[in-house]
Amino acid sequence: MERSTVKANLYSFNTHTVKEKFYPFRVSEDYLSYYFESRSEERTIHKAIELVKIDENTYNLALGDLGDDGSLNDSVVSNNGDMHKVLATVSQIIVTFFGMYRDRRIYFTGSSPSRTRLYRLILSREQANWSEIFEIKGILKGEPFNYQSGVDYEAFVITHKNRDYETKDEKGRYP
Amino acid sequence: MKPKTKKEDTLDLPRVTVDPNLKSHANDPFVVRKVEEAKRVLATLKKPLSEYYK
Numbered sequence: 001m002e003r004s005t006v007k008a009n010l011y012s013f014n015t016h017t018v019k020e021k022f023y024p025f026r027v028s029e030d031y032l033s034y035y036f037e038s039r040s041e042e043r044t045i046h047k048a049i050e051l052v053k054i055d056e057n058t059y060n061l062a063l064g065d066l067g068d069d070g071s072l073n074d075s076v077v078s079n080n081g082d083m084h085k086v087l088a089t090v091s092q093i094i095v096t097f098f099g100m101y102r103d104r105r106i107y108f109t110g111s112s113p114s115r116t117r118l119y120r121l122i123l124s125r126e127q128a129n130w131s132e133i134f135e136i137k138g139i140l141k142g143e144p145f146n147y148q149s150g151v152d153y154e155a156f157v158i159t160h161k162n163r164d165y166e167t168k169d170e171k172g173r174y175p
Numbered sequence: 176m177k178p179k180t181k182k183e184d185t186l187d188l189p190r191v192t193v194d195p196n197l198k199s200h201a202n203d204p205f206v207v208r209k210v211e212e213a214k215r216v217l218a219t220l221k222k223p224l225s226e227y228y229k
Contacts, residue, residue: 026194033199050200052210058224060213062206072200096191105224107213111205137227142219144227155216157224 022088031100032059034093035066040080047086048072049093054107058157059097061108063090074111087122091130098160109155116154123156124149135159 025036034049046066051059064074080086094106110116123136127149130136137144138153147156200206217224 024192026192026197028197028199029193029195032201033197035194035197048200050203050206052201052206054210054213055217055224058217060210062200062209064205070198071203071205073203073205105228107217109209109213109216111209139216139220142221144220144224155213159228 022085022092025089025093027093027096031097034096036089036093038078038080038082038086040082043080045078045080047089049090051097051106057103058105058107059101061094061106063108074115083122087126091133094158095133095160102160104159106158107155108158117152119156120151120153123147133161135161 023036023038025034027034032051036047038045038047048064048066050062050072052062054060062072062074064072065078067073078086097106098104108119110119120138123130127147135158136147137157138147138151139145139155139157140151140153144157145151145153147153220227
């Protein structure tokens with residue numbers, strides 16, 4: 001299998017904002033498909049993220065587990081005891097995406113109201129960590145607002161605050 | 176001008192592995208459904224999403 005590597009150098013990306021270790025992940029050549037493994041002593045869960053363009057500058061983020069048939073779904077609550085590490089991995093993947101797709105936006109929501117509520121609780125709890133890196137708006141009643149804890153948003157839109165970074169491949173090219 | 180960044184403040188990301196054979200799930204039913212829902216929500220916004228970022 002032919003593989004190449006890239007190294008993303010992020011200026012002003014303070015290490016204090018990334019307290020959790022994250023899983024190594026693989027990415028497709030177009031930087032829209034990602035794969036990593038959530039590991040515990042009991043099991044390994046195959047996880048994937050797919051980003052699909054939904055308007056000129058916005059991509060929908062779908063996160064889920066890979067089923068036995070190889071398809072992506074998020075109908076199962078994994079409960080693998082590593083939620084923080086999974087979230088840290090998702091955060092790294094989002095940063096990697098923004099490294100390749102500058103000035104774009106990521107839209108995401110849960111597949112059910114309860115899942116969206118869970119994402120909102122996680123965002124509120126982790127706000128001190130992500131607020132230095134990302135700007136997140138919550139969509140409510142047909143309008144996006146700057147994210148605030150305790151508001152029952154229908155969906156979320158992420159942009160990267162720090163666009164002053166570069167992503168190069170091993171030959172120093174900007175893809 | 177790019178701000179100088181102290182070495183200890185710069186996150187040194189691990190090397191991200193690019194896998195040309197990584198399967199896209201863009202056409203999986205779950206992803207297609209999510210994309211359709213997202214487009215529906217964006218269509219209900221009072222003005223295009225990009226207008227909120229100007």
